[in-house]
Amino acid sequence: MNDKSKIRVVVGMSGGVDSSVSALLLKNQGYDVIGVFMKNWDDSDDSGVCTATQDYEDVKRVANQIGIPYYAVNFEKEYWQRVFNYFLNEYRKGRTPNPDVMCNKEIKFKSFLDFALNLNADYIAMGHYAKTRVDANGTVHMMRPKDGNKDQTYFLSQLSQNQLKHVIFPLADLTKPQVRQIALQAGLTTAKKKDSTGICFIGERNFKKFLSEFLPAQGGDIVTTKGDVVGHHTGLMYYTIGQRSGLGLGGNQDSCEPWFVVGKDLNQNRLIVDQGFDSPYLYATSLKASQLSFFTDLPDHDATWHCSAKFRYRQPDVGVTVEYHANDHTALVTFDQPARAVTPGQALVLYQGEECLGGGMIDQAFQGVKQMQLV
Amino acid sequence: MEQIYLDNAATTPMADGVVQVITNEMKNDFGNASSTHQFGRRAREQVDAARKIIAGAIHSQENEIVFTSGGSESNNTAIFGTAQARKNLGRHIITTKIEHPSVLNPMAKLASLGYQITYLDVDETGHISLDQLKKALTPQTILVSVMAVNNEVGSIMPLSEIGRIVAPTQAYFHVDAVQGFGNLDLDVEKMKIDLLSTSAHKINGPKFLGFLYERRGIKLDNLILGGEQELKRRAGTENVPGIAGFGEAVREMRKIDKTALQKRYTMFQDLILSALKKQEIDFEVNGTLKEKVSHHVLNIWLKGIDTYVTLTNLDLAGFAVSGGSACTAGSLEPSHVLTAMYGSESPRLKESIRISFGRLTKKRDVEAFASELAAFAHKKQLKA
Numbered sequence: 001m002n003d004k005s006k007i008r009v010v011v012g013m014s015g016g017v018d019s020s021v022s023a024l025l026l027k028n029q030g031y032d033v034i035g036v037f038m039k040n041w042d043d044s045d046d047s048g049v050c051t052a053t054q055d056y057e058d059v060k061r062v063a064n065q066i067g068i069p070y071y072a073v074n075f076e077k078e079y080w081q082r083v084f085n086y087f088l089n090e091y092r093k094g095r096t097p098n099p100d101v102m103c104n105k106e107i108k109f110k111s112f113l114d115f116a117l118n119l120n121a122d123y124i125a126m127g128h129y130a131k132t133r134v135d136a137n138g139t140v141h142m143m144r145p146k147d148g149n150k151d152q153t154y155f156l157s158q159l160s161q162n163q164l165k166h167v168i169f170p171l172a173d174l175t176k177p178q179v180r181q182i183a184l185q186a187g188l189t190t191a192k193k194k195d196s197t198g199i200c201f202i203g204e205r206n207f208k209k210f211l212s213e214f215l216p217a218q219g220g221d222i223v224t225t226k227g228d229v230v231g232h233h234t235g236l237m238y239y240t241i242g243q244r245s246g247l248g249l250g251g252n253q254d255s256c257e258p259w260f261v262v263g264k265d266l267n268q269n270r271l272i273v274d275q276g277f278d279s280p281y282l283y284a285t286s287l288k289a290s291q292l293s294f295f296t297d298l299p300d301h302d303a304t305w306h307c308s309a310k311f312r313y314r315q316p317d318v319g320v321t322v323e324y325h326a327n328d329h330t331a332l333v334t335f336d337q338p339a340r341a342v343t344p345g346q347a348l349v350l351y352q353g354e355e356c357l358g359g360g361m362i363d364q365a366f367q368g369v370k371q372m373q374l375v
Numbered sequence: 376m377e378q379i380y381l382d383n384a385a386t387t388p389m390a391d392g393v394v395q396v397i398t399n400e401m402k403n404d405f406g407n408a409s410s411t412h413q414f415g416r417r418a419r420e421q422v423d424a425a426r427k428i429i430a431g432a433i434h435s436q437e438n439e440i441v442f443t444s445g446g447s448e449s450n451n452t453a454i455f456g457t458a459q460a461r462k463n464l465g466r467h468i469i470t471t472k473i474e475h476p477s478v479l480n481p482m483a484k485l486a487s488l489g490y491q492i493t494y495l496d497v498d499e500t501g502h503i504s505l506d507q508l509k510k511a512l513t514p515q516t517i518l519v520s521v522m523a524v525n526n527e528v529g530s531i532m533p534l535s536e537i538g539r540i541v542a543p544t545q546a547y548f549h550v551d552a553v554q555g556f557g558n559l560d561l562d563v564e565k566m567k568i569d570l571l572s573t574s575a576h577k578i579n580g581p582k583f584l585g586f587l588y589e590r591r592g593i594k595l596d597n598l599i600l601g602g603e604q605e606l607k608r609r610a611g612t613e614n615v616p617g618i619a620g621f622g623e624a625v626r627e628m629r630k631i632d633k634t635a636l637q638k639r640y641t642m643f644q645d646l647i648l649s650a651l652k653k654q655e656i657d658f659e660v661n662g663t664l665k666e667k668v669s670h671h672v673l674n675i676w677l678k679g680i681d682t683y684v685t686l687t688n689l690d691l692a693g694f695a696v697s698g699g700s701a702c703t704a705g706s707l708e709p710s711h712v713l714t715a716m717y718g719s720e721s722p723r724l725k726e727s728i729r730i731s732f733g734r735l736t737k738k739r740d741v742e743a744f745a746s747e748l749a750a751f752a753h754k755k756q757l758k759a
Contacts, residue, residue, distance in 0.1 A: 034691065037705060038705070039705045039706070069690070069691065071687050071690075071705070072705030072706075073683065073705040074705035074706035076706070115684070118684045118688070118755075119684075119687055119688060119691060120688075
């Protein structure tokens, strides 16, 4: 299929510069491009007035500039059921969820892909910084993109081969400054638009206040690793492992080092803290993960291998040994060096050189054979 | 790609003759129709000529026609103007559940100001019950507002019967005739209508223009205050080229026999319905095809196919139809008309589309659409 005008690509346009440039590049390459704005969260005001968001206005402008048709699709219900409920449930369990991973898996590369296929799309695209490579067998591999600083393979780690087969990443070989440059040269209205920050549905709002609207907060004791009560917390869900600020604790006579969250005791509703960024209580040597998923399909037998991993977005890779259990898609991951603040609920993502293999969800962290009291 | 337009209930293309008249007026008669000099007099002559054509079309007097910015303003003026001017006579108003938002939203506003609003039900064909109307009328009723033709399913309301029921009471009878004007013969005398709203762009005229018929003797509170245009009933310098074009649109429309036009629309409906049947599409018509219905609208429930998916696919294939009004980005507000007819749980609310014809619609365009829609629905229903 050399005639790209016969290849339909539905581009998920958020109104940001990345997806704007994705659409532009695909259009310039000659594809049959359709822009679609996804609305996943109801931000209408209390009176129920329908608000067409500013972002959709930007999508309209960019689509008109590029010369592509645009539509909007609403996944508020799906997002609420499959992402937001997961998000709240994880917090209820004292874990720190990653809604972006779930949003990609359930909404952007599922509901949106279904919608695009309903429009006879061959591919979908968005503004992700990621890269794919197709091997001789036609299997699609996920690769690190050129811009290591923006690498979003972490958030895409739960996608399946079937999802990946329908995706183009137009920004694979571009850096963010290059993307802005392209947008500027093309005169796109979104060229200088600020990057969005934070979790999409919370935006710039106060996270603590937002969460308290959905989950009842229960205050309790802040204790040291020895069990001494040193303060009061307003709800375990507001804290994450390794976090420093916001504890309101002074030093003690032994040390003036700041306090860090090193654990949560859900049963006794206690937040466990220790002094020093490098507190030994923050360092794990292994973790257990579940829901392992690989881009090139799951191994059907137990396997052990050495590769590298990330436990958080934008963290440098760590060398690990993976013991994979095929029957329940779990893995025991042992680190070459102890790793700080390994947090249940976050994604484990595995890499082999430039290739992103896939990942799972972190359930437990260990120091030697001892499970750390993280949830 | 050829673009085919079948959304004439939303708006219609301007007729060539209308474009011609408006263009000439813009070039030649730019004067202010209120000015006393010759520029003003020429403009005034054009406005008067259009007003005469328009008054004739609904069998009213010329001084009963007030030009407005369109259907919404006409409806707002009729409703708020009546409510304000007649509040000492009573604060009860009757309307239906399937009116246009430019009627329903003023009603909601009046309700918040202490007026009592009765909303008449409709049956599954989109028609009201005259018995319910009779029972709803009270000595305090100051206004009965009922549309001539529903914009989503085409049901024609029994205007003459309503007029006969309302006439002996103190209530004014207002008709939102935006979808009726041009598709039906309207006679404000025979139908005993006191107030009647229309819009120019639904009959191949220009946008942002319409009129409100106000029966002689009726004095409404003005919505727009300012100069003394339109016999002191609507301030603002007249849109002379637009009004001249409106006049031309009405002149052309009057030449068309409405019975023949409805027959032609029925033929269009049959083209689409038989294409769907031939492909064995699982569908139902919303409303009725048989009686008391204007055939310029065809509302179809395509079972199991999301409205939005249908609309998007048809648009990408070059066909423009509609399916309810856009609410938040990407979601369509469930139709209040279909809700009133079938209840809020009906799958029709999420799986229906509206096709609407105009006098400039071509048969071959409807045929092309019919085969596209049937092929699309076949593919989707096969998949499901």
